[in-house]
Each structure stands twice: as structure tokens, then as C-alpha cells.
Amino acid sequence: NPLNTFINFITTNPKPLVNLINNNDVMNKYNNSMMDIEHNNIMNIPPLEDPSINYDYLRPYLAGLIEGDGTMWVGTGKNISTMPKVNMVFNMKDKPLAEYLLQITKCGTLTKKSSGNYMMWQMQNFREVYHMLSLINGYMRTPKHEALMRALVWYNNYINKYKNIDTNSKLKNWESVNTPQSINLMKNLDVFELLSRDTSPLNSNSWLAGITDANGNFSISLYKKKRINLYYRLELKQNYHRPLDINIKNDMETLNSIINKGESYLNMMSSIASFFNTNLYSRSRNMKLKDEYKLYSSYIVMVTNKEGLKLVKQYFDKYPLLSSKYLDYKDWAYIVKIIESKGQTSESYKLAEQIRTNYNSTRHKFKWDHLKLFKK
Template sequence: MRTPKIEALHRAIHWYNNYIINNKESKLPSTKSILSKINPLEIKPLDNSNIDSNAWLTGFTDADGNFSINIHLRSNKNLTRVQLFYRLEIRQSYHRSESEENKVSYYKIMSILSEYLAVNVFSRNRIIKDRHFYSYIVMAHNKNSKLKLIEYFNKYPLISSKYLDYLDWLHIFNLQQTHSLTTLYLEEAIKIRKNFNSTRTTYTWDHLNNCYLSKP
């Protein structure tokens, strides 16, 4: 785990390990049966390995990432533009921090992600129902950052339905590389947008067959 949420994982492991310790002398058959099947877990530190060394970013993206296909008119021109973005947004501080003074920030991990993609970290402030929400955003918006993502997700495929959105997003990206004119792939982009992200109505889970997470 790479984020401040590791605190919650450590709490869960402490509870689990304490259950084993506190019940090791139990005479209850049910408890003895449970204890015979489990072992204490090791508490590991924050993962500081390279981003592309494991599938962590895949899980983060499945939870909080977004692929977008934006179609709009160019300003002052009678031409349509198709833009692709990958966006990852998360609150600025871990919500279980003890106090305002001791809040643990997500900035470090978002900075690591931005360095990996060679992009910037953006800060966002929203007011919803009189409450302030602060977040950090990392966005892949240029060709190089998108290629970096493609390389990563080809190595560690997404698990949720966002995998389907990624495939559609990737399809348009590839069309952009082979067609210099937007008009040559505009209809395809419009068609895909009708069954994409929140508007998606068709799903297939074939990508979970022989999933790399299920391999020993």
C-alpha cells in the first residue's frame, strides 16, 4: 500500500493478530477450529517501490480514476475537437487524521504519480452544500503521458468495468495516431461516447478470465 490509508490496514491487522493472541487458550471448539486455519499477519511499511513494479496504480484507478473522451468545437473555429484525458482525483488529506494539525496528506503519492507520468499535480477546491472539499488531481493529457499509461495498463490490466472504458479510450487514441484529421474518426468517437463511462449499457467480463491476480 502506498497511501496514508495504510493506517486502516494496520489497524485491521492489529485486530486480527490480537484475536489470535487473546483466544489462543480458548476451549471453544468453534474458536479452536478458526485458530487452526489462520496465522498472524506481518505488518509491512509503506510501499516505496517504483510505480511500474506492481499493479497498485491499477487498483487506484479502478477505484478513483477516470478515462474521458471530450468532443467540442474549437474556439473561434467551425471545427470539432476530440480530446482524451486520464484523470485521478483524491482528497488532499486522509480523513482519519486525528486533528487539523496532524493531517496526513496525499500530496506525496500524487507527486510520485505526476513524476511517473511527467505531468503536474493540480489542487482543486469545491463547495458542495456549504462544505469545502479539497482534492489533488493528476491528469494525463499529452501524448507522452498517455503512452506511459498505455504501457502500464497493458502490463497490469484494469479489473473493473473501467477496463472497457480504457479499451474504448485506447481505440480512439490509436485512431488519432493514424489519422491526421479529426473528421476521419469523429463518428467513431461520437458512437463510443454513447456507451462509455456512466452511459455504458453493455458489459463483458471476459477480461477476468485468466486474470493475472488469480495466478499463483
């Protein structure tokens, strides 16, 4: 198992991996990633079997989070030798979650962007990216799965290329590193099994919680001081696009069998709508990007009916959110419960009105005790 191999190698080697890999094949242009290993000592990564971490929850949750607000960059053409990178975007109010995920995975760094109210969780180190790919392999459900496949094939090609090289030979671009140690490092990595998309029932794991933390919300709207309208909403773009000049040298037959160029998100979003007993909607709008407008088309799952709201509540009670949306969900779910038991009353209306003063974009009080729910 690649994930077990990653952990076992780290915990059985007595020295920090300062001489990890420093050539253009596997290292990005930022040399400070090597310094991070030296200063932080990568051996501190907890073992996978750590009973305090719920990996059954973590792995599908991370897959959903990446499919919603993440990117996996894999070089093509002249950049084919540059190692893959994984990035995730977080609103600044969710910084505690980003820090927590970094802490338990020991992957990447957090960077506050100079403009905008968000930060990036960036993974650009060879072993960290390998570890993250190991975590999410087999749990992705959307067309973005093809980027994962390209990243896994890149690692498989690299491992197969270097693991059997004579450790006493001098390799081009490796003059500045400990060649025998670096080659031996490759021998401790397993190639990835290219797992297909997860087609298990949506209520079987936390994937939907991850993608909701990325792209979903829970709304409470008030109508003419008489009625409360409750919504669960999830919006994703309609089509997945990727560069067409892919040049992967190995296992292309397997890879091509699972990649669809420009594939639609329709099937996945239809499945979510069906799961919550609601309809799927679509919309298109012009969005200004830099100095030009582009048409953005998306699919929207909107749950408003009584039975659907009950199903939403059942799922997120079973698989809790981890971002600050958890706090919004708990307030939202409380109103759902009140209306179920007492109906639309003046008291329930006043309660909803009060909750909305500290809710979604108006929330100014945050607690993060719910992250302990992530632990076993």
C-alpha cells in the same frame, strides 16, 4: 504466512465452522454471519495455490481498490473489543465485478443500498476479514495504510490473547459455544507481520489499476467538430483523517512509527503524476452532505499530453482494469492509437463521436469477457 494458514486450516478441517466465534470480542452484532458459514460451508474456499487465479495481480489490485473506494473500520475506545470490518463500494453497473471478487475470495456479502445507484461488498466475519487483510498486507501505498495497521494489530492482540488459554476452562461470554474448538481455532492463526507501505515502482504491479477502477476515468471530449481531446484523470482527497483516541494495547511503538495523523495524499499523488509525465492539480469545492455544505479539497492527476497518454496506455495494457471502465479504456486507447498513426482527421473525429454514444455514463452495452484476463 497468515494467508496460507487461513487456506490450509479451512481445507484440512472436516466440519463447517459453525462454532467459530460468537462472543462480543470478535463478532459483530449480526448473527447471520454464523449462518452464512453453516449454509455455504466455508471449506469450499479454493486453495491459494489454485493456478487459475492470478494472486500476483489480485493482491495489489484489491489494495488499490480499497484505498480508493473502501473502508476498514477498527474499533476504538469503548468499541476496541469489536472486530474490524472491511467494506467496498461498487456502482451497480459493476455488480458482475463485485460478484466475481466475492466468488474468488469467498469473503463477505453484497448488499444493494436502499438509496443511490450503488452496492456494498461487506466483510464482517472473523475469518473473512482476516483473509482480506492477509491479501492486501504489504500492498497499500496511501495514508489509509494506517487503518490496515490498526486492524492487523487488533488481530495480533486477539490471537495472542486467546491462543494459549486453557481449553478446558470456562470463559466469560463463551458459554454458548464450543470453547475448546474455538480456542484451538486461534492456535491455527499466525500473527501478522506489520508490513510497511509498498514503495515499489508504480509499473511493478496492479495497484494503480485498482485505485483507477475506484476513482479514475478516461475521457474523450470533442472541440468545435475539429479536435479530439483525450484525458486520463485520477482524483483523491487531499488529506486522510482518523479518530485520535486510538487505544491499541500491543506493539504501539511499531504502529506509531508508521502513522501520521491527518497525513496528506500529496506525496502519493505527486508520484503518480510524475509516473505519467504530467502535472498535479488541486481544487476545492463546497459539497452538500445531508443538510450542510462542507469544503472538499482534492488532488487531481490529469494526463493530456502525447507522451503522458502513451505512458497511460502502456500501463493499462500491462495491468488491465477489471470494472466496466475497462470497456471505456479500450475505446479510449483505440482513439489514442488512431491519432498517433493518422493524426487529427475528420475520420478520427467521426469515430470518436460514434464511440461517445456508448461510453462512460452513456454506456448501455456491457461485456465482461475481460474478467478472464484476471486468470493466469
